[in-house]
Amino acid sequence: MFQGHSLKTAAGRHVSMTRFGAPMPRRDPPLPLLEVQDLEVAFATDAGPLRAVDGVSFAVDRNRTLGLVGESGCGKSVSALAVLRLIPNPPGRITAGRVLWKERDLLRLPARQLPAIRGAEIAMIFQDPMTSLNPVFTIEQQLGEVLRIRFGQGRRQARARAREMLATVGIADPDRRLQNYPHELSGGMKQRIMIAMALLAEPDLLIADEPTTALDVTIQAQILALIRELQQRTGMAMVLITHDLGVVAGVCDEVAVMYAGRIVEHAPSAAIFENSQHPYTRGLLASIPRKGRRKESRLATIEGVVPSLLEPPPGCRFAERCPRRRELPEADQRRCRQVDPELLPVAGTPNAAACHYPCSGERR
Amino acid sequence: MQPMTEPAAPPPPLLDVRDLRKHYPVRGGLFATQQATVKAVDGVSLRVRPGETLGLVGESGCGKSTLGRTIPRLEDPTAGEVYFAGRNLAEARGRELFALRRQIQIIFQDPYASLNPRMTVGEIVREPLAVHRRGRRADQQRRVAELLELVGLSADVSDRYPHEFSGGQRQRVGIARALTLEPKLIIADEPVSALDVSVQSQVLNLLVELQERLGLTYLFISHDLSVVEYLSDTIAVMYLGKIMEIGPARAVFEAPAHPYTRALIEAIPEPDPRRRVRHAPVRGETPSPINPPSGCVFHTRCPYAVEACRGVVPPLEAVDPARRGQADADDLHRAACIRKDEI
Numbered sequence: 001m002f003q004g005h006s007l008k009t010a011a012g013r014h015v016s017m018t019r020f021g022a023p024m025p026r027r028d029p030p031l032p033l034l035e036v037q038d039l040e041v042a043f044a045t046d047a048g049p050l051r052a053v054d055g056v057s058f059a060v061d062r063n064r065t066l067g068l069v070g071e072s073g074c075g076k077s078v079s080a081l082a083v084l085r086l087i088p089n090p091p092g093r094i095t096a097g098r099v100l101w102k103e104r105d106l107l108r109l110p111a112r113q114l115p116a117i118r119g120a121e122i123a124m125i126f127q128d129p130m131t132s133l134n135p136v137f138t139i140e141q142q143l144g145e146v147l148r149i150r151f152g153q154g155r156r157q158a159r160a161r162a163r164e165m166l167a168t169v170g171i172a173d174p175d176r177r178l179q180n181y182p183h184e185l186s187g188g189m190k191q192r193i194m195i196a197m198a199l200l201a202e203p204d205l206l207i208a209d210e211p212t213t214a215l216d217v218t219i220q221a222q223i224l225a226l227i228r229e230l231q232q233r234t235g236m237a238m239v240l241i242t243h244d245l246g247v248v249a250g251v252c253d254e255v256a257v258m259y260a261g262r263i264v265e266h267a268p269s270a271a272i273f274e275n276s277q278h279p280y281t282r283g284l285l286a287s288i289p290r291k292g293r294r295k296e297s298r299l300a301t302i303e304g305v306v307p308s309l310l311e312p313p314p315g316c317r318f319a320e321r322c323p324r325r326r327e328l329p330e331a332d333q334r335r336c337r338q339v340d341p342e343l344l345p346v347a348g349t350p351n352a353a354a355c356h357y358p359c360s361g362e363r364r
Numbered sequence: 365m366q367p368m369t370e371p372a373a374p375p376p377p378l379l380d381v382r383d384l385r386k387h388y389p390v391r392g393g394l395f396a397t398q399q400a401t402v403k404a405v406d407g408v409s410l411r412v413r414p415g416e417t418l419g420l421v422g423e424s425g426c427g428k429s430t431l432g433r434t435i436p437r438l439e440d441p442t443a444g445e446v447y448f449a450g451r452n453l454a455e456a457r458g459r460e461l462f463a464l465r466r467q468i469q470i471i472f473q474d475p476y477a478s479l480n481p482r483m484t485v486g487e488i489v490r491e492p493l494a495v496h497r498r499g500r501r502a503d504q505q506r507r508v509a510e511l512l513e514l515v516g517l518s519a520d521v522s523d524r525y526p527h528e529f530s531g532g533q534r535q536r537v538g539i540a541r542a543l544t545l546e547p548k549l550i551i552a553d554e555p556v557s558a559l560d561v562s563v564q565s566q567v568l569n570l571l572v573e574l575q576e577r578l579g580l581t582y583l584f585i586s587h588d589l590s591v592v593e594y595l596s597d598t599i600a601v602m603y604l605g606k607i608m609e610i611g612p613a614r615a616v617f618e619a620p621a622h623p624y625t626r627a628l629i630e631a632i633p634e635p636d637p638r639r640r641v642r643h644a645p646v647r648g649e650t651p652s653p654i655n656p657p658s659g660c661v662f663h664t665r666c667p668y669a670v671e672a673c674r675g676v677v678p679p680l681e682a683v684d685p686a687r688r689g690q691a692d693a694d695d696l697h698r699a700a701c702i703r704k705d706e707i
Contacts, residue, residue, distance in 0.1 A: 170647075188649050218627055219423075220631065244633060284561060287562045289590045292617075295417075
């Protein structure tokens with residue numbers, strides 16, 4: 001089974017998955033900052049338990065950005081919420097796995113110790129800032145609360161720090177904005193406030209769930225540039241959850257592609273875009289209308305629908321829709337349908353793919 | 365010099381919008397008196413030839429959806445003309461308006477909100493036929509089956525309810541309903557924005573196929589430039605109620621003349637890991653439409669703005685100086701920027 005942070009290269013050396021950019025020989029590796037192992041999350045439904053996340057492992061280190069990508073319902077947001085134990089229970093429940101954070105398992109930590117980590121060591125921003133900003137408090141009150149809880153700062157000190165951070169995230173006239181209520185601000189401004197709030201805590205890890213999806217493209221470009229700049233300055237680690245492969249390419253060092261509750265491919269960003277190994281990743285990339293594409297040539301599509309997570313098929317979850325499977329001999333097709341593929345390295349590539357017959361190259 | 369033989373005249377435009385305006389009063393205060401005016405659409409002119417797609421792009425609040433609703437008179441225009449197949453929709457009344465509107469149909473963004481959850485898919489697609497009293501019930505049902513197959517659903521789904529379908533399938537139902545009365549013009553307002561990419565590409569392919577088979581004309585409204593580039597023959601870029609640039613899709617994308625168009629194109633996140641995010645192409649946010657900037661409405665965010673941009677409202681003029689005189693040519697690439705020739 002794929003171990004999250006440890007992979008063998010083609011040459012047989014161990015490398016750290018979290019240092020995809022610069023593979024290094026492994027000697028007594030330090031633990032990555034965050035390591036998620038075999039995470040499973042189920043939701044109770046009338047039709048039985050729905051396994052939204054089914055055995056997901058990933059890791060991320062300081063200065064690095066991991067992209068979790070996939071289409072709606074693939075489990076990317078649920079995975080991120082589970083890291084902070086924010087899954088609403090009932091109906092949801094983390095049924096298995098470990099979330100190792102600085103050598104502790106967050107899933108087994110006493111609940112009273114969580115607030116010291118959430119919003120402090122690990123901060124999270126969501127797609128819709130209105131769900132995270134309290135409508136009855138001013139921006140100053142909300143930013144000040146972070147500083148009071150995290151650093152025990154007094155009002156005057158907190159105000160100065162909050163004003164400084166608002167300027168950093170590109171908000172003009174920060175003194176006036178501190179006195180505003182959330183409804184008085186535009187969507188782009190609220191998202192900047194959310195980022196300011198997350199960063200005021202000086203987190204070691206930022207989990208950003210579709211942080212720019214609701215924003216206009218010019219504002220999205222501003223927010224992404226801001227996040228990158230702040231990351232370079234502070235060295236924080238980041239998990240970016242998005243459906244937008246363009247955003248992933250612009251920001252992430254490595255990418256985990258999710259499908260039906262599983263990671264189906266995990267690779268350095270360049271290897272995902274230039275030499276993806278899983279047919280689902282290839283299908284996703286081919287269906288985006290890219291610059292210069294005209295209607296005279298049809299877009300690629302992925303026929304069919306995602307299987308039900310109430311009763312997932314026994315073999316590969318993508319097999320039913322997979323164009324590559326259809327080209328295989330009958331016996332191989334049977335294997336796709338019946339044997340669940342593990343996420344394993346693909347020889348000759350830096351990619352790991354959960355596919356019996358990866359697109360170029362052999363599985364070892 | 366006159367050419368020896370006249371080239372074949374292009375077909376007259378199916379849709380010819382002239383200086384259209386839609387202003388909304390902003391009321392407030394003790395007696396709800398009018399405090400200000402929002403110029404949601406402020407002097408828009410454009411033409412769409414039969415069988416072609418005009419892509420209307422812009423960010424939130426630019427007026428593109430208001431324009432899409434004012435053209436078929438879901439909103440009454442404040443001023444201007446909308447010629448559809450030669451007749452002025454802006455002035456049509458009663459029966460004439462009813463008949464003209466039948467030829468213009470709209471596809472909406474949210475396939476979850478735009479279908480009545482209490483009606484079966486068959487009833488939803490049949491309803492326009494009933495409203496317009498077209499044919500007998502058996503004929504109508506035959507037409508429904510035909511339409512469902514045309515959009516890639518099977519005829520036997522007609523007894524099912526919208527909640528039984530995925531987002532992409534619902535959008536197909538929305539498209540079938542729009543096609544029921546054999547319209548000439550389809551106004552599609554962000555029809556694929558709520559869909560996942562793999563489903564989005566299916567719906568885009570369907571729209572292209574239907575256009576080829578049925579000779580449809582599209583006004584395609586979207587914030588997504590990649591989608592618009594893929595579908596459109598002509599592109600119009602809107603900002604704060606005005607058209608900033610309009611022209612053949614290739615010209616607008618390959619040689620954008622307006623700084624705003626350039627910024628929009630540069631801001632598209634490309635699925636290419638060699639293009640890392642570095643800096644944002646423009647600063648700041650779209651100003652409030654209640655109090656838009658003087659002169660060129662984009663000057664507050666424009667990296668090329670000079671003093672003159674504050675004072676002069678730039679006319680929408682041909683980008684190619686050799687063609688400046690040809691006010692009426694449909695293939696003209698125009699931009700509303702006083703510095704379009706120097707930047």
